[in-house]
Amino acid sequence: MELEGLALQETNKVMQAYQHDKEFLHTFFDYENEDRAYIDRLEELASRGFERQQLAGIVRAFMERFGISEQADQHIEELADDAVAVVGGQQAGIMTGPLYSVHKAITVILLAKKKRAELGVPVVPVFWVAGEDHDLNEINHVYTELDGRAVKHQFRDKFVLKWMASDASYDKKQMEAFVKSIFGKYGETIYTKGLLEEVLNAVHQEQTFTQFFVRLMNGFFQKEGLLFIDSAFKPLRELESAYFIRLIEESEIVAEMIYNKEAHFTELGLGTPIQAELDAANLFYIHETGRVLLKRKDGLFVNDSTGIHFTKEEMLRIAKEEPWLLSNNVATRPLMQDLVFPVLAFVGGPGEIAYWALLKDAFHHLQMKMPIIVRRMSITLVTPxxxxxxxxxxxxxxxxxxxxxxxxxxxxxxxxxxxxxxxxxxxxxxxxxxxxxxxxxxxxxxxxxxxxxxxxxxxxxxxxxxxxxxxxxxxxxxxxxxxxxxxxxxxxxxxxxxxxxERLYTPYAYMNAYGPSLIQDICELPFEMDGTHKIIYL
Structure with missing residues (x-):
């Protein structure tokens, strides 16, 4: 396995500005990605309170069904004590979804290791699974390569409209047939049988897209002790109760701040990542028809398409007594994440970094600074x-x-x-x-x-x-x-x-050629987090 860096020309305007424009950086973010910033961020986190024992117990409870390695157990214990976290996350995809999910996890792990050594404090890697996302069409497919074309294979099952990935159970026989058909596209190697058995075992051990995803990902990173948490995990929602109350109380101001920040962002020619609205509640409600977005209208929290309407008092009661019925949107998920975890740094892709750029004022309003934002590593795998x-x-x-x-x-x-x-x-x-x-x-x-x-x-x-x-x-x-x-x-x-x-193919296409140790072997390569695109020759 050989590693080399490639300086690809940056075409994303937001990332160009993030990497080279100091004024842009200071306008939309709290920290530069430099050594001094990590020391400053540690000091800021030390001044805030976190429900560490409860959080660690929730992470342990979530991970138990998937298996907790010795290293993960240590990280959970550290999180309960005084550790800070490097956090990244992604939707749950079939067979882990595209490679960039794995690349994001690798970045989280390597950055946590690096900062643990440099800062002399426990830094744990955390993968936040966006199990509350309900657009199953974004995750219900796999791509394979055929004669120079990327061919899309969609898992066809009937799901209730707007079901969250963590609630959407798949038909196990259909999923087994689907996985077998995908492996059939890869071609037979000495590794195929073992890999297929591993994925099929996960299919039958789990019920939902999120569980299927986490079991495979946890298997990849057992040695590294990567911690997983599902945003839709009911005990986590219970921990978030007080924070949901804050988001409801401050929803009007938070919405206005995000709207104004995006207006400034748009004036700079950088687009509208969130398409923020002044009347947004920036929260979802888990309705019998699925996950529905709420707006503020005439003093109420409403969803016109379902006829849902709550007074502010009713919303506060739900947050206090039934917080699992609430869910964050793209704007409030980062805020909630930072309220729950002591986040030293957040690892994201260009799209995520664009919408995080709109949240600085909202963070400040909730008496927080944004974490250090680090772009995930981008990797291309080259078979023999x-x-x-x-x-x-x-x-x-x-x-x-x-x-x-x-x-x-x-x-x-x-x-x-x-x-x-x-x-x-x-x-x-x-x-x-x-x-x-x-x-x-x-x-x-x-x-x-x-x-x-x-x-x-x-x-x-x-x-x-x-x-x-x-x-x-x-x-x-x-x-x-x-x-x-x-x-x-x-x-x-x-x-x-x-x-x-990395935006299309799953890791199994490459594990089928290289072997089941591919992901662990990649973790052990001497990466430099220098912003270059990484080429790995298998």
């Missing part, structure tokens, strides 16, 4: 087959990502054309057309029926010539199929659909 193809064509991974392979493929395809053959076929078509025109002239007086026959006859010959051209192209492609497959392989594996590999 793909490495061989790169070397054979004298390309680099960067060439693929810059579109050089696509250009070379077009040029190669153009070079395969038999210009002489095409010229003769075109000449034949032109001669036929001319001869049929002459026939039409001499038969013009014999009526429309003959003219119609002539037209159809010419169309038949033209169709046959086109068929001949198509067969000639097929023969050429078949003759050069190996070279064309190489171009397609490079694009389909390294930059599918014009995006990074």
């Amino acid at each position: 087959q793909v490495k061989h193809a790169l070397e054979g064509k004298a390309f680099t991974v960067e060439d693929v990502m810059l579109g050089q392979v696509s250009i070379a493929k077009e040029q190669f395809t153009e070079g395969l054309k038999n210009d002489q053959f095409e010229a003769v076929v075109q000449e034949t078509e032109a001669l036929l057309t001319e001869q049929y025109r002459k026939i039409e002239e001499v038969t013009d007086r014999q009526g429309p029926m003959l003219q119609e026959i002539l037209t159809k006859n010419l169309q038949f010959h033209t169709k046959q010539l086109n068929y001949l051209k198509g067969k000639a192209e097929e023969a050429t492609v078949l003759k050069h199929a190996t070279a064309l497959r190489t171009y397609s392989l490079l694009e389909g594996e390294l930059f599918p659909e014009g995006i990074l590999q």
Whole structure:
């Protein structure tokens, strides 16, 4: 396994500003990602109170069904005492979803280790699973590579509209068949049987998307002691009761602050990540029809589509007595996370960092500073087959990502054309057309029926010539199929659909080629968190 860094050109405007514009950074965030900031953040966390014992007990209770390693047990004990946390999170995907979920977890683990050593205090890695998310269409599919294309395979099951991922139970027989079909796309290796058994065991041991996801992820990171918590876990919601009360009491001011911050963000040409509204309650209610978003209207908390309406007093009662019926949205989840955990740093992708940028004033209103924001590592995995193809064509991974392979493929395809053959076929078509025109002239007086026959006859010959051209192209492609497959392989594996590999494929495609120790071996590589894209040759 080899590791190298690649300085990809940053195309995301928000990330450009975050990395290079100090004024932007100080406007939208509390800390720069530098050594001194971690010391300052420790001091800020020390001045705040956390329900550590209760929180540690909740994390332990959540993780027990999945297995708590010796290292995870130590981290839970430290969290109960005086540890701070590096936190990252993601939705629960089938077979862990795209690789970036794993890359985010790896970043969380490595950053926690690094800061533990540098600061001399216990720093624990925490993965916050967004189990309360209800858009199952975002997580109910898997991509595989086929002939240079990313092919989407959707798990088709009937779910209640707006069910949270942590409440959505899948049909185990259907999921087993789905997982087997995905592994069938990967091809048989010496690792396939063991990996498939592991995933199928998780399918049958668990019930929901979130449980399935956590069991697999926990298996990957047992040695590292990564802690998991589900945002929809009922005991966590009970711990959050007092914080929900604060968010309800301050909902109008918080909504206004986020709205104004986003307006400023938009003025800078950076878009509208949250699409904030002044009347937003920034909370969901768990209704019998699913998770529904609340707004403030005429002094009430309402959802017009379901007819739900609560007074402020009713909302406060729910927060106090039934907090599991409430759920955070994209704006209040970071606030809640920081109220619950002593967050030293938050690890996120570009999209997450964009919406966190709108929350500084809301954090301050709740007497908190934002944690240090760290961009997750971005990684591309290169199998031996793909490495061989790169070397054979004298390309680099960067060439693929810059579109050089696509250009070379077009040029190669153009070079395969038999210009002489095409010229003769075109000449034949032109001669036929001319001869049929002459026939039409001499038969013009014999009526429309003959003219119609002539037209159809010419169309038949033209169709046959086109068929001949198509067969000639097929023969050429078949003759050069190996070279064309190489171009397609490079694009389909390294930059599918014009995006990074990590945004589509699951880790199992690469574990199937490398082996079940892939994720642990990646964790042990000598990463530099220097902002470069990481290339790992398997």
